[in-house]
Amino acid sequence: MDLKVLIPIVAIFFAFAQPVRAQDVLRVAQKYNRKHFPLLHQQKMATICYDQNDAAVVAIAAKAFAGDLNLLSGLTPLIDSTRSSKAKYQIIIGTAGKSKQIDQLLAKKAIVAFPNGAWENFQIALVDEPFAGVKQALVIAGSDRRGTAFGVFTLSRMLGVSPWVWWADVTPQRQKQLYIAKGKAIQEAPSVQYRGIFLNDEDWGLQPWAAKHLDTDVKDIGPKTYTKIFELLLRLKANYIWPAMHPSTKAFYYYPMDPVMADKYAIVVGSSHCEPMLRNNVFEWSENFEAEYGKKPGEWRYDLNKNEIDQYWTDRLKQSKNYESVYTVGMRGIHDGSMPGPKDPKEKLKLLDEVIQNQRQLFKNNFATQVDRIPQIFCPYKEVLTLYRMGLNLPDDVTIVWADDNHGYVRQLSNPQEQKRVGGAGVYYHLSYWGKPEDYLWLSSTSPSLISYELSKAYAYQARRLWVINVGDIKPAELETTFAMDLAWNVERWKPENAHNYTLAWAKETFGEAYAQQIANIKNEYYHLAASGKPEHINRINFSDAEKEARLQAYQKLAQQADKLKREIPARLQDAYYQLVYYPVMGANYMNQKIFYAQKSIKLARAGKEEALTYADYATQAFEHIKEITKTYNQEIAGGKWDGIMDYRPRKRPIFDMPEIATEAMVSAGKENPVLEKPAPQPRVIPAGSFTRSQNASATKVNKVSGLGVSDSTVTLLPFYFEAFSTDNLNEAPFVEYELEGLTSKHLIEVKCLPTQGVYDGRGVRYAISVNNTPAEVVNITPKSENAVWAQNVLQGYASGKTQAQFKTGKNTIRIYLLDPGIAINQLEIY
Template identity: 65%
Template sequence: MKFRNFQFLSIIILSLLVPQLLSAQKMPGVKIGISETNIPLSFPLVEQDKAATIYIDAKDAEVVAIAAEAFKNDIHLLTNLTPSVKKGNENLSAYPVIIGTLGQSKVIDHLAKTRKINPLSLQGKWETFSISVIENPTKGVKRALVIAGSDRRGTAFGVFELSRMLGVSPLNWWADVKPALKKALYIKAGESVVGPPSVKYRGIFINDEDWGIQPWAAKNMDTDVKDIGPKTYTKIFELLLRLKANYIWPGMHPSTKAFYFYADNPKIADQYAIVLGSSHCEPMLRNNVFEWAENFEHEYGKKPGEWRYDLNKPEIAKYWTDRVQQAKNYESVYTVGMRGIHDGSMPGPKDKNEKVKLLGQVITDQREILNKYSTKPVNSIPQIFCPYKEVLSLYQAGLKLPDDVTIVWADDNHGYVRQLSNPEEQKRSGGSGVYYHISYWGAPHDYLWLSSISPSLISYELTKAYQYKADRLWVINVGDIKPAEMETQFAMDLAWDIHRWEPQKAYLYAESWAAEIFGAAFAKPIADIKAVYYRLGHEAKPEHIGSVNITDAQADERLMAYEKIYNQAKKLADQMPERLKDAYFELIFYPVQGAYLMNQKILYAKKSLLLAAKGDQIALSYSKKAKDAFEQIKLITKKYNEEIAGGKWNGIMDYRPRKLPVFDMPKVAESIAAQPTAQTKENKPVLISAAKFKDKFAAKGTVLQSINGLGIGGSGMSVYPFTTKSISENALNTAPFLTYQVDFETAGEHQVEVKCLPTQGVNNGIKVRYAIAVNGDQAQVVNVAPASENNTWKQNVLQGYASGITKHQVAKAGKSVIKIYLLDPGVVINQLEIK
């Protein structure tokens, strides 16, 4: 009898609780989803030719209204229906979309107070948002779709995240990704809470813009000022919000006037809630190239003195102070320190110690300016110090940085981070971050034309940085944005959630990304094309193919691989729906075809000369192929600029940025030698992929990980976690190792070249070492990290690998065992080449 009473009581309690659970949508694990059919308890966003009305609070941040308008336009893109956007919390419809920020929106605060949304999931959190479907949230409302943010950017990110879920790509404007039309849209019942991000400040650097985004913006966007101005930045800032990014280093080359020169630029940045910064060589938000070297007289009525702080402190300090006063009401991150007017070393004393002392004084004085003229205490104002190029040596020489300044470690300009925080630096309150290139102008060779740094490499280096506590700020040098759209999106997705695309999973990104943009049917074929494209680009970027030494056989293999993915890409182009043809050309076909043609041009020209010297008549046909490839590059670039998207991108693509020799037509055979030369036979070495090991060992707490898409050959082996301690040369018995079996045709001396990813030591004093033994002989220890920016480093970054060569005595022909020990964190073994 008691049991029956308990059952009855339980039913009554459940009947009271279930409606409450449904109304707040707090069922564990139930996240919102998207459907084109009506499912019980789903929210009708678009139904029966009617779109739900969007409501925001008039007193909420400007970016919330901007996001709401963009969402309205996204619904129109998806359905040809345009919802209304209303500023106010009164007279809500029966099925409203409610968008607002906790503490800034009356209706959101009411929903939090009544526990219709959980305030604890948002309160005090950085850029966090919830998207939920709520039953009977307020009087007169049957069901609401609620997007609530912990702060102004959190709200905007929530709006754009829902757009992305509905089928609007973040690249919808920047790469003409048109979504498929839908007759109805429903949001499945549930609640999704997203955030905070893994990296606090995440953004891009518009750089080397002279041949792409600047001439394009002048011709098509900011036609009044003929520059990158407010109209262009409006589109850039929207892209950042759609990528859940929050930070920018604006364009700053001599072709571009300073960001602050156009008064609307910082205002629009604030409206879009984008945090303003300035590059490694632009202290205190000042663009020296324009504001000191060119426009100083216009601003101050006199010519500037020397750009030397030890000789001209008062004038330079005023110059910085004026910008701080101008920027004090905007959200900014200040770069502290000093370099040359542009990208050069700081003028000053010749003695290195004196220069370190002067740089320390510069930073002290800059912080005094911030403390005096900003609205917050100096230790609460975000500041970064970027030890880029020669500045790293000054830092290593003993520069003392204030504890709250964020150290932004730089890569070597080619995707390999030079140094990360050691255990003591990791304790600093300012933390650290990374400045990382996927586009570059400089030695040993630019790569400004095409984007070819793979998600696997980006993830490997930036995940390594994250494990060394570089989580405060990431800024990615993206050049002109185009054609680095996918790589930029990947970097921002990784910065938002570091665990989503860890190195061992990063090769899967291309398929996920392609499915989102082009649909599931095209995803795997596009991913297969991109995998080969990235592998070939790692082994020699299209811009670098003229600077590496490859054999005739390697050239043939390379061209065959390019031909295969080109044919695959062309076949997909023919199958692509009309709405996606422009996007496909921009994102996939142009980079693949351009890289293929560049390789044809260079390698066929080289082949024509070799064959002509041998007296082979076929040489002239290769000359023609090289010339044809050169002309085709011009034609496809003309198509990009003048035909794609109706000429929208006219000026964005230059097939020869800086007019470097690699972009010219190389010398080809015009005649055949009278006497053929003797044929020489290439002795092909034995190549073993590092992933094709026979056995492996890793100590407890570590993993020997195979990483697809990383390095030459398309894969690499590395030790996780990145924070694994280095192993002494005297303790090889504790080191992780890989073994490989090889058949030697002869006894005697043999050479083993171990090709590794050209990474740098994780911090000062740590090397990139492996040890190798053959058939149990004395292990030889090799460090593959060269001195910074010497000739070995230059060759390494161009060819995509660093290597060690060891010689071994093999007693007899037949099966032998090669054992390779991985001694330092960050070492990646890609390939063994055996002679």
């Protein structure tokens, strides 16, 4: 793909994919109508036709679609790849320029022509009498091989086959009749060019599970596992992968069939921020170099060992140049560490410049394609961001892939000058993480609202070339991964304003209308509770006793709802429900019980109270329950299919152990010398969305967003792209006002905000606050660096500013000006 022509193509294919009203578009029907296309009618199925000369992925998609129809009906449709079928009703699948039937339909304008150079466009259309002897055809046409596959799997999803049909055992409802009702053709094209996942931290789940169940011959994540993953990506309309790369897993290219299967499935292969030139250094340099080259490797320092490293990179270019790849340029440590080299930052910057220029020369030496047309990314992640900010000479066609802070808040985006780069920009975003200040590898609890808020902001600042999502080892991030890929495909569909509704749409699609609202309610509350403390982080957060009790009650209610619904879910969906809803809810519930009941037992014991031992038992029982539900996940659901995929204590972090609990000795000691603690005073809480007055500005407006942060009613400014408002003229800035009574004298106002970061270097995340028209105090809630304040912010789910204010008898007015893109106020707390 020519990177220089991508941006105009984006504009063209959005023109191709103009939205139309839902009722006007062709749709799935289950009742007979003579005008409908009969997919399944009176125990007969339409014939699937594709051209054997088309891309391999088209045949893969066509056969998978036949399998989906079999799941829906119990029947197996005929498949014809020779263009000789005489069936009256045909499902014609093919790619423009690769399928004779599609080209014929285009030539006679029976279907809409694709724009020149269109990337992954597809259309699904009904055509009457397309060829002699054919009464009607359901046509799925793509502008390229992936476009065709995406069209096929879009239709599968419309018919009720979940993308997670295999990966989460979402068994579809059997149908006796299936039709496609006439309407305007479905025409779609992606918002983001490269959309995919990073398989990471696979040590405790995916790798041992794959070795035991799929790639049993190599006992690793190998081609059989990747084949399943590639199909999942196609079903999600994703096209890109950073393969697994931990020391537990051999390199992607170690198994010759891995890249072959990626090409068959039309998946673009890249490599993570610390794996330049598609090389997996953890395995290929540290462990396997001698087997590959017959000698031990030299030092991983480009200033000392340039020739050997260049050869190492060159050999991978020779292996990969005939496949679709995106190459990471630059250099870091062998694993996820800083690049070895000079200690002087200026000299290190100079060395990184040299690395990238030499990598460009290697492309020239090994590719017939011009170097600026070879997809390349540079990820200014961790210490590399510092070097980039010092003035790295990055070629204009290289895509900058900005990273989040590992906890879901994007660090930095392109400034106005960077937005002009030919290579554009992208985002590396975490749904799972191993590292400081604390991991979250066990349960996935990042809400669709937060994902939409941060990635939609990135899109507004032109991060549109590549989105790669760290999904850990796939499970249990199924819903969140689906949302991220749906957003990457159509960024306009799930904006921050309506992203909280995604759980309902997902639940309808996955479990059906009858259970959807209950499941959506459960998932939304699960996300809401995790926003103020992920299950893996609650031992690091200073909750008040009142907050702990409120969380315990909320989780108890949530668990009861999940348990009650479990008894109602039909048998075909029990395994899916356990994986997608029940396990994460119950796991989070028991983790909160384990930690908070243990803490309560200690506190009661110090006060000399016997009930301390009761709460110690509660904590112990919760710990045992976590082990029990995990055993059920691994060994009982789906007939043991997932045995080994779920570990309730990845990396054996302290949070997963049994905490200290009260003992009889503690209670006895407490009776002799009781320690009594006074309850902390509780603040007056004002949800940000409960403002009594607001003012908009010309470029942006005050919006309420649900499901975002610690409050269910967050206030922010949308659209995201606007110039920051000056503190010199606050009258022009947007604001919200709150009126309240019953306060006198001085009080502390804490404004809790989403812990976002400035949209680009030099920008803050500011608000200004005024009480009763006093001069406004400006507060920037973003720490200067990833310090202790930042660490606490991401663990507790908010950053805050604190202001002392004088209140008066009667009505008081608090006005908050929103000054920067990305400022999102959750709630006010007055002490």
